[in-house]
Amino acid sequence: MKIRLLSKDLKLQIVHAKFADRVLDYYIRNRENLKTWEPARQDNFYTLSFHKTALKEGNQKAVVGKEYRFIIFEKKDVPGKKVIGVLSFSGIIKGPFLSCFAGYSIDSSLQNRGYMTQALEAGIDFIFNTIGLHRIEANIMPRNSASVKVVSKLGFKNEGISPKYLKINGEWEDHVHMVLRNREQE
DSSP: OOOEEEOSSEEEEEOOGGGHHHHHHHHHHTHHHHHTTSOOOOGGGGSHHHHHHHHHHHHHHHHTTSOEEEEEEETTOTTOOOOOEEEEEEEEEOTTOOEEEEEEEEOGGGTTSSHHHHHHHHHHHIIIIIIOOSEEEEEEOTTOHHHHHHHHHTTOEEEEEEEEEEEETTEEEEEEEEEEEOGGGO
């Protein structure tokens, strides 16, 4: 499946196994920074075979509408050689709920440039206006103020705290439920 989204400075591409080397490079470059915010990773996560399989599975999930995972490139990187971030909409539930979870990260060297805001804006437009979902939830550790700021800027509202919600880097962490609803469906 091919899906491409654009923002002012970015290109977002639905995952595909052909990008495995670039995705692996992204995670290796950002390993230390992401460790603070993501689940503990097994050593095999940092292998090409892991990412080929994961990206193939991610693409298959997009084909059936269960998950949409994007890799992010700068527009100025015309051949798309360097992945600078990832954005996913997972846990998609259809029927009367029409909801999903958003997850994202950006290269540590490119933080505070508005890139994640641009990527999320493009992704939100896709999820609401193309896929037709009603609700996107981003669960964020309260101490991740940069991430809370990004989603707040985009209109996400705090719906409360879930104590010990996700196991991050080996520790159960509290998370703030930040939610954006598709007001055009209400």
